[in-house]
Amino acid sequence: MAELAFGIIGNVIQKLGSVAYQEFTLSSGFKSDLKKLKRTMSIIREVLLDAEKKQASDRLLRIWLGQLNNVLHDAEDVLDEIEYQALREQVVATYGSTSTKVRHFFSSSITRAFPFKLAHKIKGIRERLDEIAAEKDQFNLTIMRGDAHIMHRMRDPTHSFVHASTVIGRDEDKENIINLLMHPDCSKNVNVISVVGLGGLGKTTVAKWVYNDERVVGLFQLRMWVCVSEDFSLERLIKEILKSARCTIDPDWSVDTLQTVLRQQLRDKKFLLVLDDVWNEDRNKWIELRDLLIGASEGSEIIVTTRGNLVAFAMSTDSTYSLKGLSQHDCLSLFVKCAFTEGEEKQHPNLLKIGKEIVEKCKGVPLAVRTLGSLLYSKVDEREWEFVRDNEIWKLEQKESDILPALKLSYDQLPIHLKRCFAFCSLFPKDYRIGSFPLIHLWMANGLLCEMTSDKKQDLEDVGHSYIKELLSRSFFQDYEEETIGFPFYSFIMHDLIHDLAILVAQGECSVVDSDNNDIAGIVHHLAFSKIGQEVPKCLDKLTNVRTVMTTIDFQTLPLSLAEACILRFKCLRFLDLSDSSFEVLPSSIGTLKHLRYLDLSGNERIKLLPNSICKLHNLQTLILVECCELERLPKDIRNLINLISFAVTIKDTCFWEKRSLNSLRFFAVTNCPRLEVLFQGMDQYLTNVRTLAIKDCESLTSLSHSIKHLTALESLLINKCPKLSLMGGEKDNQDLKLSLRTLVISDLPKLEILPQWLRGSANTLQFLRIEDCENFTALPDWLPTLKSLHALEIIKCPKLSSLPVGTQLLTALRKLKIEDCPELSRRCKLEDYPKIARVPKVELDGDRILQHKKMTRSRG
Structure with a gap:
């Protein structure tokens, strides 16, 4: 707090x-x-x-x-x-x-x-x-x-011994790491292997098992183990390394004397050094230590265990080994060892059945299994076991060496701005795939994103992306998945234990309200609703300064009574999610929410009009109106939303704005607008800040090119399912444009025959190009090789496209080429056009079989 x-x-x-x-x-x-x-x-x-x-x-x-x-x-x-x-x-x-x-x-x-x-x-x-x-x-x-x-808390020092019989389920990990040790990069004297993973996964245990393996013992002349923790001071580390090497140290020695002794000890020796539990992300500190170690014999190795990829990067890791969770079978075996005396589980089949359900909560993390198993050791009352099964881990009493205190070490290491952002993640349900767009805008609406100190002004969305990447690198998020369209949209999940940690640190600030949880502290400011009936929960009566109201995946339809109550009661709202609600008319009182930054009305299939009072929301940054299929038109004063950055809409009107400007707009999505004929009219001079434009399912839209010349900041353009849309009109006026597109995705455009000339204006910036399901697309332009920044080219379901243009091999930045369901083009790429793509590192031609063919062709050459 x-x-x-x-x-x-x-x-x-x-x-x-x-x-x-x-x-x-x-x-x-x-x-x-x-x-x-x-x-x-x-x-x-x-x-x-x-x-x-x-x-x-x-x-x-x-x-x-x-x-x-x-x-x-x-x-x-x-x-x-x-x-x-x-x-x-x-x-x-x-x-x-x-x-x-x-x-x-x-x-x-x-x-x-x-x-x-x-x-x-x-x-x-x-x-x-x-x-x-x-x-x-x-x-x-x-x-x-x-x-x-940053709260510096020393964990208990580790040592190098482990009894092999106590290690469960890590045989494959051990063998993989030993294999890395036995096949080092011979161009370096000292190789670095980082073992990365969530706190409590058993990184130290695996490192111990590797360290004591007979093959490893015989491979190195000298083995040393140092528990680093948070104190990465050069003097301390030199002393600890020398102690582990059984070298006598004079307490009066200076740092200079210590470094001399260390280099003498390691000279011409092949050594293994384990640096356990490293938190240091300062590359300069690592370089200081590394320079003292490189005088050893070729084949020397350093194993680093850490929770963060940033640490691995700072330490110039040659190989990164990501440790995963244990299987359910192995977790149960470990749980039985911790919760029962030997053979006792056979006498208590009901307890063992409950134990299996408890193990599921641990999601493969051994320390969590040990924590809960140890809580139940020597207890045979089924009610005590059910209490552990039915309660969240964060509610259970734990010792300093148990799982949540261990995970909180990671939280304590976060800078303040990331601690605040992480706490908000408690509002999402467990196992929920969190999208980057809603999370960043949740943070933005609540003022959690701060511009980095630099001469160049940074968009807050970019700041949000950098926050997510840092939390990913520190193992707070996992299972990262990028959207296939090439836009900067992606998703991830939180491990259940990390979710428990988020709930723990967000207590008193964030809370989930459902039919089973009406005991909400009066100081809570951020709410997520789940499993709510038609009645307005009474716990809302004591809340005054609520800033966030959002719904979760459990909702089918938000009760109107609850939505209206939130609008009327919570005048300090910054973030309001009314998706999938059933308003016919949005209350005009929405205009009183003058602090509101984010409003989501997506999926409201009954609403026909928005009250003009919504245009009083001058602070509004994000407005989501997609899948509002009955929405007839936008309010006449929509231009008054002068802070609107992101706008996504479904509408029945034939055009959007006539001389109505939204100067701050950076993200604009138009989807399922069957009558839309003109996208921009009288808006040309107001489009200079739009960075992302997405157009989908607009069957009456005929032209876009007249507006292209004004989209000078556009970086990402997606056009999908617009059967009447031509991209070729006004080619003479647009062919010399200086655009800055990075991503272009064109799909299901039957009128597309060739790429428009205005795309040449992005020759120095375009990185991702996808053309998909364009049945009449016949040829890639001869100027394609001028796209010097193109990293990825994907061509899918374009049956009339038969060849790559001359000079394709000049696309030196190209790293990925994917061709699918283009029969003649695929055939030529395997044979006569192969020299054009031979230098591309990753080529996919109708599947992996062609990749194998390509490798065989190379080897035969």
């Missing part, structure tokens, strides 16, 4: 320092209160990192943090009101207003009533915050800066 408060304080302080708020204080007359508010927040912020460390063992401190969190949310809401007011002014200044009343309201920068109302709110917040700040002294909190947001 402290890390969440830390982030909110940062956002508030940043806003108070912005030009908009400085202008507001000059006109409002309560500059003093805002100045005091900023100063008090800065003081509290300095001790929050210490509070994070101490809150687990101090109930009063947790209560204090909860009170602080509420005040900070209120402060952020008040400042957002000022921001909203500035946006309203911007709308009227840009577009004007037909209402004399509204014009009068904006006759000055801020109306007279508005600052007095806010002054009262800000004064109240400042007084509450002053009281909380005064109470902090009782907790003896110390100021922490710099890298103090």
Whole structure:
């Protein structure tokens, strides 16, 4: 909770320092209160990192943090009101207003009533915050800066011995790693093998088993084992390596003497060094150590065990071995060892049956199996076993060496911004495949994404992608899958135990509401609904400052009563998911949600019109209206959504906008619009920020090319199932365009015969090109080899395409070529056109059989 408060304080302080708020204080007359508010927040912020460390063992401190969190949310809401007011002014200044009343309201920068109302709110917040700040002294909190947001906790040191009989289910892993040791890269004196995996998977155990194998013992002249943990200081590591090499160390030796002794010990020796439990991601620190080790004999090896791929990358890993979970059979064998004395399980068949169900919760993680098995050791009461089976792991009491404390080590190592983002993942169900788009926009709507410090302004979506990649690299997410369309959309899941960890750290901030869980803390700000009936849950009555309302995979239809209750009650909402609801008319009160950043109405098959009040949502960043098949048209003031970044829509109208601009729009998706004839009309000068455009199932759409010249920022373009669409019109005007496309996917366009000339404008940027199910596509253009950045080319179900153009071999950046269901083209690529693709590393021609043929052809050559 402290890390969440830390982030909110940062956002508030940043806003108070912005030009908009400085202008507001000059006109409002309560500059003093805002100045005091900023100063008090800065003081509290300095001790929050210490509070994070101490809150687990101090109930009063947790209560204090909860009170602080509420005040900070209120402060952020008040400042957002000022921001909203500035946006309203911007709308009227840009577009004007037909209402004399509204014009009068904006006759000055801020109306007279508005600052007095806010002054009262800000004064109240400042007084509450002053009281909380005064109470902090009782907790003896110390100021922490710099890298103090990372909580350094030493795990118990490991040693190199393991009894082979205690290791279950890791025979194949052991053999694979030994095989890597026995076949090193001979061009290097010292090779590095990283064993990577989730905390508790048994990386250390496998490393011990390899370390003590007779073949390994005979392979190296010197073997050393060092438990690194979080302290990657050069002096300590040299000492630990020398100790493991049985070298006597003088405590008065300097670092220079230590490094000299180490190099002498290793010179001309073939050694194996295990660096267990490495967390260091600083490549420079590793290079310092590596330079002292490279004087050894050829074939020396270092095995690194770590939880993160970033560590493996920093340590110049030659081979990365990703450790997976144990099978259910092996997990059950381990559980029996931990929960029963030898042979006892045969006397308690009912307990063994419950034990099998308990093992399923562990999802292949040995430490989780040991934790739950040890909890039940010597217990024969079935009710105690059922209690463990039926409760989430995070609710069960655990020792420091058990699974959740072990996983929390990974969480404690995260920087503050990632801790906050990870906590929000608790809102998704277990085994749920999380999409990058909704997760990034959930974070964005709640102000969790911060621009990186750089000269170039960074889009928040890009920041969100970088956060996900970092959490993936640290093993918080797994089973990564990319969308096949080539867009930057992908998905992943959280291991059940990581999900338990997310719930644990998000307590008091995020909660899932269902028919079995109505006991919600009054301080919760983010809700996910699951398995809710038609009745509005009574637990909502005590909630005041809810910012997120989302639904889960369990929903078929969101009850209207619940949706309406959320709109009416929660005026501070930032993220509202009303997908698959059944509104005929969206309540006009939606316009009162002035903080709203994300609104999803997708799958609403009854709604015909949106109230014009929705256009008051000037903060709205994302609006999803796909599969709203009865939606007749957009509100007339849609242009007032001046912050709209992402827009996806299904509509019955014949066109979208006439002289209506959405200048901030970066993602635009149009799907299943059967009457749409014109995509953009009178919008040409307003499209310069669109980065992604997706058009699908628009059977009446006839032309796109006239708008192409204005899409100068476009990076990804998807066009699918538009039978009347021609991409060739206006070729003379568009052939010299300077575009920046990176991805182009064209599918099911029967009118497409050849690629349009305007694509040549992306010769230096296009990386991914797919042409699929285009029955009349006859030829790739002779300028195709000018696409110097093309990495992947996929041609699928284009039966009239018979050959690759001359010069295809000049596509030196091409790494993947896929051709499928193009009979004549596939035949030529195997024979006379093969020289054109011989240099491409990965070629797929109607399946793996052709890959084998290609390899055989190479070997025969």
